[in-house]
Amino acid sequence: MTRKLRLAVWLLTRSFASMLGIALVVSIVTLALIGPWIVPYPDHVAGGINLANKLQPPSAAHWFGTDEVGLDILTRVIIGARVSLLVGIGITLSAALIGVPLGILAGLVGGPLREAIMRLTDLFLSVPGLVLAIALVAALGAGIVNAMIALILVWWPGYVRLAESKALSIRSEPYIEAARVAGATTTRILWRHVLPNSISPLIVKMSMDIGQAILAVASLGFLGLGARPPTPEWGAMISIARGYLPDWWWYAIFPGAFIYAAVLGFNLLGDGLRDILDPKSNRG
């Protein structure tokens, strides 16, 4: 195992793209962790107004300038990393926690239960996520929690698919048949064989999905359906900032650059991991 791991790490470091991904992810995670202690204006996080200082261009006091009510954009962008990361990880984990057990269940049990689970999955997969999420958030009301609920609802089916296909392919492997004949219980088969085999594609998918979830939440925020004020969320910031283009360009540029960096980081990381852990599935 350690040799395999070392090989994986070596392969990862050999790829420039993967290294860039790791660097980006590490920076964003670090920012999110230590953010509250390093931001220059901690009291600008909870909102408020300082109109005398609004829409100031980047300067030594405000590296990224100030927004339309005079808050420091750097501070809010850094705290925004925390928000986005939490939301991205939250959505991905919840979706996996719903999807993977359902998928394994479907794959192992088969029969009408599998049919039911898979048809429901197909139904959700047949609706492009963003449109459905917009409809859901519009119905539930804007807000970060509702945005998360909506995105989890459109995200879990992907994990069902993945887990089910893994479970199916493993079920027909000779050694599982053998284990079954030898009297192994389903739980044991699950625990010993199915899960370990699903873990690498799962890691790859989750890494990619964290990035996509961050992007999706930002998209909802941009449409005015994400975080409520005064929560500093990147997409919501851009949504307001676009009204201040082109004269106050810094307001829209910096939050967008952070979204890009975060999503790019997670995707490059996932991409690199896929090459190593799951080399056969290198498709789109």
Added chain:
Amino acid sequence: MDRRLTAYLLRRVALAGIMLFGLVCLTFVIANVAPNDPAALAAGPDAGRSQIEQARRDYGLDRPLHEQFWRYVSDLAQGEFGRSIATGRSVGQDLARYFPATLELCLLAMLIGLAIGVPLGVLSALMKDRWVDHLTRIFAVSGIALPPFWFGLLLQLGFATGLGWLPTSGRLSVMTEPPDPITGLLLTDALLRGQWGVFREGLSYIVLPAIVLSFPCMASILRVNRAEMVEALRADYVMSAQAHGVNPWRIVCVHALRNAMLPTLAIIGLRWGWMMSSTVLVETVFDWPGIGLYAVSSAIAGDFKPVMGVTLIVGLNFMVANLIVDLLYGVLDPRLREG
């Protein structure tokens, strides 16, 4: 035709039909969990109780939910999507008006995606593991990672506001009469009617949103082509062709690329639905009069019939595209029919 193939086709089509009905149910449920009173929206801000009740009757909102549902389903069966609460307009007519704009945008974006994705994929495969390959990989992943709304704003800032080369938003300038519709696609109609000026103008409006929309799809096409090409170049017959002194470019273009066609088509099919759904963002940025903008502005106003309509249309596109891909695979790859 092969009986098994026919059976397979029928099964897929039937399944798609069931899914569509499922989607109708799903959107109906979503629209009705909202804790709001659509009648107040229909009646307008100053309306009194009598007008609100009138609106409730006019829109059938006073009927029990199951009755509303069956009415919606039977309307759908006749191609009617109901009426928008906020405007009182027929959603079906609105969709018919906005869908061609979205379709045009998506088609052009797909073309751009192919035109850039395929050659870059080939190049990347030929230069495997060299710096070109690394750069294209970062470029490809960027395509998925770039927030389309932010990228759109950047392009606007650069090419429209800054350089002034292209218009900021919209589909045509105010004084230009759109060509009489033949296909509903403005560029095609302009060409068919020989209106070059309108065509050029239309192109200048569509190019920025189409580029933004094409990025994720371009990335997928690039990745697929790279993977397929890498594999194909390793295949025996390519090796042997090379050994027999066939021009390497001929090998790339004819043999390897031909093998990559099917997966590329599949990716287009899969990406099609996603593209339609990201028009929601792109159209919002560029004020493009398509179904995405329509869905967002209705959703923000709490007007659900248009949102349901757009979800159904996009879902339908998604399903049809998937179905076509499935069928193609079914026809071309006999092994799948068993499943």
Added chain:
Amino acid sequence: MHSRRHILTALALTPGTSFAFERDGARKVLVFSGNQAVPVLDPHIRYDWSTRMVQQAVYDALLKYEGSPPRIVPWLAERHEASPDGLTYTFHLVANAKFHDGSPVDAEAVRFSFERALRLNAGVAWMLKDFLRPENITAVDARTVRFTLDRPFAPFLSYVPWWYIVNPRLVMANAVDGDMGRRWMTENGAGSGPFRLRRFDGNALIHLDTVPDYWKGWPMGEPARLSGIIYRIIREAAPRRAALQRREADAITNLSPDDIGQLQRLPGIRIEDHPGATTFGIKFNTQQGPTADINLRKAIAYAFDYDSLITIHNGSAVLQTSPFPPAMAGHIDVPGIPRRDLVKAREYLARSRFPNGGITLEYVYVQGLEDARRIGLSLLDSLRALNIAVNIVGQPWTTMVSRGSRPETAPNMTSVYVTPVGTDPDTVAYQYHRDSWGLFYGMSHYENPEVWRMIEAARAEGDTARRMDIYAEIQRRIVADQPEIFGMLANRLWAMRDYVKGFSFSPVRLSGEVDLYPMWIDA
């Protein structure tokens, strides 16, 4: 600013940007741009600022509002009289008015139009529905119409200008399934107004052509008459502003205060900045929850930073000095209306059920309204002083209204903009009546039976002086009860190229609405 002008010069030289206004043959076309679509043109179904602007261009009414302060001037009716008991109104029509198809605007057309509006019971219907029955409108002769009200209703004349006259023949020719032409009228015009529809795409642009032989003539004279006006919808502020700078639009509205600051410095652009009539208030839930306590309401009202309302609007706003807007008849400056005073705020708080604060209140605004969102941030900032937290929630209009329909679900605080549709004080006063409970402007569920009685009395009072006295007292009482934070009136703002002439402001119009009829281009 130097670099900006530089960019502008560069813009003017690039191909594709027009150097001046659009032309159509020998005549000019004026392009006006705003953010709001015109989904339904039917004047008896719907109105909002952009819709009514186009309706006013295509249709005429018996009377018309003009100028500031707004006056009601004769239009299709050259004169009118009311009976002394305030029940009967008689209108005498002009002789030469005709619809766009050439048929005359006669008494029957007027009767039909009012009947249609009342029967459809949407749009403007609420104004007269409770006082006027269709059968009590009579065409006395071709040029005389008589309205008999069920009971005296002093504000009657102030509403008549919003009841547009449609062409009965055209409307009924296009009626299907007894819908009184509703479907057809959505995108088609049947009016006698100064403009007729050329192209109608309610979500993108509306092209109006001037009617050359408009029965009332053209104020700028025939040579200067425009070919037409285009209303172009550009939803986002930044591209709209760019369109004005690039001369793709000659006039724009829906400007943010910060836009104005930028545009003001550009040559060739004129800002029209006028006092508005739309009040912004933060309505308390006076029946349920912490804000049912008048001491808490007073505490919040004294803690709120009113100056921020002005600063948020870059100075283009005035604070409310009464529940009534200043342009309204009977308006008084109510003495002692709260301004920020933290000492008083703490006194009131100490008397409330929450002497140390420690509560969280919800502030709801219509999602997408930027100013309301920023005011929410200001409220959040202000109430920190009282140790009260604010939860800022943007919701769609429908959700807000349905929550506000019952005291049990109404938010603690809701930001509400109200534009009075006429100049009569009743339009505002009635919002504080029991009958308005649950409607969006009645979200505070304000309860004061004595005030309600006074509102009813004023409605029926024929003597103007006595009526205004009652309204003065009503304003004082409402301020004392503090059902809301009385906020501000934001100025109405337009930016236009300086060759645009004929713009006239009237506070009775809705936010971005302009009277297109007198406008022309002098260049």
